[in-house]
Amino acid sequence: MKYKSSRGKYSSVSAAEAIKMGIAPDGGLFVPDHVPQLGQEDYRAMLNQSYQERACKVLAYFLNEFSAEEIRECVNASYNNETYSSEQVVPLVKINSTMFMQELWHGPTCAFKDMALQILPRLLSCSARKTGEDQEIVILVATSGDTGKAALAGFQDVPGTKIIVFYPAEGVSEVQKRQMITQEGKNVFVSAVKGNFDDAQSGVKRIFGDDAFVQLLHQNGMKMSSANSINWGRLLPQIVYYISGYVDLCKNDHIKDRDPINVVVPTGNFGNILAAFYARAMGIPIHKLICASNANNVLTEFIQTGVYDRNRMFEKTISPSMDILISSNLERLLYELTGHDAEKVSGWMEELKQKGRYEVDAAVKTQISQLFWADFASDFDTMNTIAAVWQQNKYLLDTHTAVACCVYQRYQQQTGDQTPTMIASTASPFKFAGSVAQALLPVEDLAGKNEFEIVAALSAYTGQVIPAGIRNLDQKKILHNTITSKEQMDKTVLGFLGIKV
Numbered sequence: 001m002k003y004k005s006s007r008g009k010y011s012s013v014s015a016a017e018a019i020k021m022g023i024a025p026d027g028g029l030f031v032p033d034h035v036p037q038l039g040q041e042d043y044r045a046m047l048n049q050s051y052q053e054r055a056c057k058v059l060a061y062f063l064n065e066f067s068a069e070e071i072r073e074c075v076n077a078s079y080n081n082e083t084y085s086s087e088q089v090v091p092l093v094k095i096n097s098t099m100f101m102q103e104l105w106h107g108p109t110c111a112f113k114d115m116a117l118q119i120l121p122r123l124l125s126c127s128a129r130k131t132g133e134d135q136e137i138v139i140l141v142a143t144s145g146d147t148g149k150a151a152l153a154g155f156q157d158v159p160g161t162k163i164i165v166f167y168p169a170e171g172v173s174e175v176q177k178r179q180m181i182t183q184e185g186k187n188v189f190v191s192a193v194k195g196n197f198d199d200a201q202s203g204v205k206r207i208f209g210d211d212a213f214v215q216l217l218h219q220n221g222m223k224m225s226s227a228n229s230i231n232w233g234r235l236l237p238q239i240v241y242y243i244s245g246y247v248d249l250c251k252n253d254h255i256k257d258r259d260p261i262n263v264v265v266p267t268g269n270f271g272n273i274l275a276a277f278y279a280r281a282m283g284i285p286i287h288k289l290i291c292a293s294n295a296n297n298v299l300t301e302f303i304q305t306g307v308y309d310r311n312r313m314f315e316k317t318i319s320p321s322m323d324i325l326i327s328s329n330l331e332r333l334l335y336e337l338t339g340h341d342a343e344k345v346s347g348w349m350e351e352l353k354q355k356g357r358y359e360v361d362a363a364v365k366t367q368i369s370q371l372f373w374a375d376f377a378s379d380f381d382t383m384n385t386i387a388a389v390w391q392q393n394k395y396l397l398d399t400h401t402a403v404a405c406c407v408y409q410r411y412q413q414q415t416g417d418q419t420p421t422m423i424a425s426t427a428s429p430f431k432f433a434g435s436v437a438q439a440l441l442p443v444e445d446l447a448g449k450n451e452f453e454i455v456a457a458l459s460a461y462t463g464q465v466i467p468a469g470i471r472n473l474d475q476k477k478i479l480h481n482t483i484t485s486k487e488q489m490d491k492t493v494l495g496f497l498g499i500k501v
């Protein structure tokens, strides 16, 4: 299996090269040149396998030049009983006869991004070795929350890498901030940036685009890379859990072998739902891929009309990890649905860049409406869903998963479809305790409480255990207290890396 760029200028790239490069030099995203098909014997074997064994099998299809031993090492170091609090890694919880929660947040930082960011650093380190890379890889991340901590935890002490995370001084929650500034590891660096997320992100982008800076790092034996979801090495591990979830549904007799299911995904950058699309393409019988958005509903409109239009107000919502107006991974879907028509895809992406808008052709529209269903939930709907599901099912949703749940309920009302449905549950409710507690507890119980006290109050009220990644966070030692201005971010990077100018 080789990889090619969705913009058409690179093909026959090995998996290791694609993972090391992250984004293709023509600005495109790397996509596998064909989608491998799972055979009947694969399913049968997986029924009795652990999550780790299933992961090895799926990854092997896409990582030809990795040995079975290398894949196993990456998988076992990422998903084990130190990193994951659940033996099954990704437990499946039955809510009612048609609704199943796939809990993707039992990793070290309590959000689904761990599923990919635990293993990406190891795949990257292995890819660097395989391609004869002699430079140290420096990962630069600007984060508005979940990604930063998950990337820090994943890269912690991974040989041949260093990681630097910038978070906006105004704009991450206290829990998120505390998770980052207490991060241990010899190769990790964290700094606040005065300003908001855009200030941090534009600062990082400027550093990536600064040739003199890149050169200076090169002279010091280092090269920069990114850990965001455009990297194939982040998408691939996500395909595994959709396949594994289907196998679990069969194994536990919730469905019969080859029965269809629906999948609902609370969506931001379109990475997670795209992984479900690939699982379907590999042979998992998925009837509908249900794309759930919050008030930033660009994707809802796109799936319903074929028009992608980012010219709208950015809304700050209570599901912040989905507050996105440009869903980068959509480019991969368009490339697949046009039968790898790089020219068409490049044209649409150019229109997006120039005008903030494009419209796909009728053939793509038809396929999208057959495969997908989409809607969005407001903050108000989200809060009501958290309260209703707690009252009816005693199941505690975080704000992102609640968006998915709300959209799924609407889907069922509008279509009457009774197909068993797996909802991607993307974060622990304790990670977004402020909003979750507000949906459930009387106002007077929360007045004057800080975030850590609210976490405790939510646990006391619901009887749910606070996950290890959040418990006692306020007592952990603060290890990073750098704060920088956006103009000084490059100097901060050099300082962290010990490079003198």
Ligand SMILES: *Cc1c(COP(=O)(O)O)cnc(C)c1O
Pocket: 111, 112, 113, 146, 229, 266, 267, 268, 269, 270, 271, 272, 273, 321, 322, 400, 426, 427
């Ligand atoms: C990142 C994130 C999402 C969105 O996933 P995408 O792959 O960007 O679509 C949803 N929920 C949570 C909790 C997240 O952290």
